Amino acid sequence: MPNTDDEGARPCKRQRLNSDVEPSGAGQTDPSSGSSTADVARGEPELSERLRKVMLCTVCLELPHPDDSYQCTLGHIVCEDCVTRLLAEAVLNSRDAQCPHCRTHISWQELTKNLAVGQTLWELPKSCSDCEQQMEYKSLAKHLKTECSKRLVHCQYRCLGCTWQGCQEDSIQHEANCNYLQLSSDEILTALDTIDQLEQMAVHSLRQCHRQLSAKRISYEDLDLRWPLHTCRLDAEVRFQAPTIYVFEETWRVRIRLVVTGPGNERQLSYSLKILSSPREILSVKYFATLPAVYVRPKQLMDVEPELNEAYYNLAGQSSDFKLLPMSCPLATYRLLAMPCMKLRLWMMLN
Ligand SMILES: [Zn+2]
Ligand SMILES: [Zn+2]
Ligand SMILES: [Zn+2]
Numbered sequence: 486m487p488n489t490d491d492e493g494a495r496p497c498k499r500q501r502l503n504s505d506v507e508p509s510g511a512g513q514t515d516p517s518s519g520s521s522t523a524d525v526a527r528g529e530p531e532l533s534e535r536l537r538k539v540m541l542c543t544v545c546l547e548l549p550h551p552d553d554s555y556q557c558t559l560g561h562i563v564c565e566d567c568v569t570r571l572l573a574e575a576v577l578n579s580r581d582a583q584c585p586h587c588r589t590h591i592s593w594q595e596l597t598k599n600l601a602v603g604q605t606l607w608e609l610p611k612s613c614s615d616c617e618q619q620m621e622y623k624s625l626a627k628h629l630k631t632e633c634s635k636r637l638v639h640c641q642y643r644c645l646g647c648t649w650q651g652c653q654e655d656s657i658q659h660e661a662n663c664n665y666l667q668l669s670s671d672e673i674l675t676a677l678d679t680i681d682q683l684e685q686m687a688v689h690s691l692r693q694c695h696r697q698l699s700a701k702r703i704s705y706e707d708l709d710l711r712w713p714l715h716t717c718r719l720d721a722e723v724r725f726q727a728p729t730i731y732v733f734e735e736t737w738r739v740r741i742r743l744v745v746t747g748p749g750n751e752r753q754l755s756y757s758l759k760i761l762s763s764p765r766e767i768l769s770v771k772y773f774a775t776l777p778a779v780y781v782r783p784k785q786l787m788d789v790e791p792e793l794n795e796a797y798y799n800l801a802g803q804s805s806d807f808k809l810l811p812m813s814c815p816l817a818t819y820r821l822l823a824m825p826c827m828k829l830r831l832w833m834m835l836n
């Protein structure tokens with residue numbers, strides 16, 4: 486499937502679609518496309534516009550990304566984000582997920598990708614959401630990254646401390662007059678020192694994980710999270726049940742809650758580690774969670790941020806504080822809930 490801006494690809498189709506975008510070119514359209522000259526004469530929408538309407542996600546009514554469009558067993562198109570939300574909401578409400586259009590049952594196993602739909606989406610014109618310029622979908626990523634005059638950019642003297650950011654088209658004027666061009670050599674040295682400190686902070690978490698590799702003992706368990714054990718509507722909290730695990734000759738249980746946080750009422754998972762057995766000595770345990778690659782979709786691999794927790798245990802029944810499972814974005818929580826079988830990999834280090 487094309488996902489690059491390959492100028493040489495499909496010259497005939499490109500010519501045809503370009504003609505669709507610009508009505509002035511309609512007269513040159515390939516008659517076999519069944520579009521343009523006749524359509525324009527009849528005052529009907531052009532072929533690409535008609536195709537576009539057919540390809541919209543039936544939930545959010547947006548054009549899905551060509552690689553992320555799915556269809557129910559009856560062929561209704563739903564984008565990946567909407568599928569994720571439908572499946573997660575169904576789980577949380579203990580009901581089956583349905584195609585919102587025809588009410589047939591949907592699940593990751595039943596949803597399919599339609600190759601023809603994906604390829605058509607790559608070819609359809611799509612407007613840039615920032616500058617509204619119209620282009621083929623396959624050119625959009627490059628346009629947003631390097632060409633769009635409305636894309637958000639930082640001042641090129643950001644490394645010296647300038648915090649200006651704005652439209653690319655405004656950056657030229659700003660940079661010509663940027664105050665940071667007037668810095669003295671001492672001020673530049675201070676700015677470089679700050680960059681150095683920020684880099685040190687960035688490698689800190691990596692070093693922390695690296696240090697844990699020399700822990701006395703390391704273990705990991707793939708936890709099978711069962712569907713909500715208990716829903717408390719008052720505090721809008723859902724608790725998941727994880728199985729008992731045996732690690733470092735002790736018995737443990739991970740407790741997981743789904744909590745509603747923030748002004749946007751975003752859902753987030755929080756978890757704590759409880760020891761069920763009586764430890765023979767004080768245990769200093771560090772732990773963090775990741776998603777096991779064998780069970781999750783490639784897109785999910787970086788959904789959980791690496792964040793180390795620490796707890797001490799000397800009595801049976803002790804539990805660490807609940808800590809939010811650090812997710813990369815709100816949708817990442819839904820992606821986890823929408824998994825056919827929710828799995829979390831828990832790493833534990835004994836020091
Ligand atoms: Zn959608
Ligand atoms: Zn359907
Ligand atoms: Zn643009």
Ligand SMILES: [Zn+2]
Nearest residue numbers: 640647649663
């Ligand atoms: Zn500047």
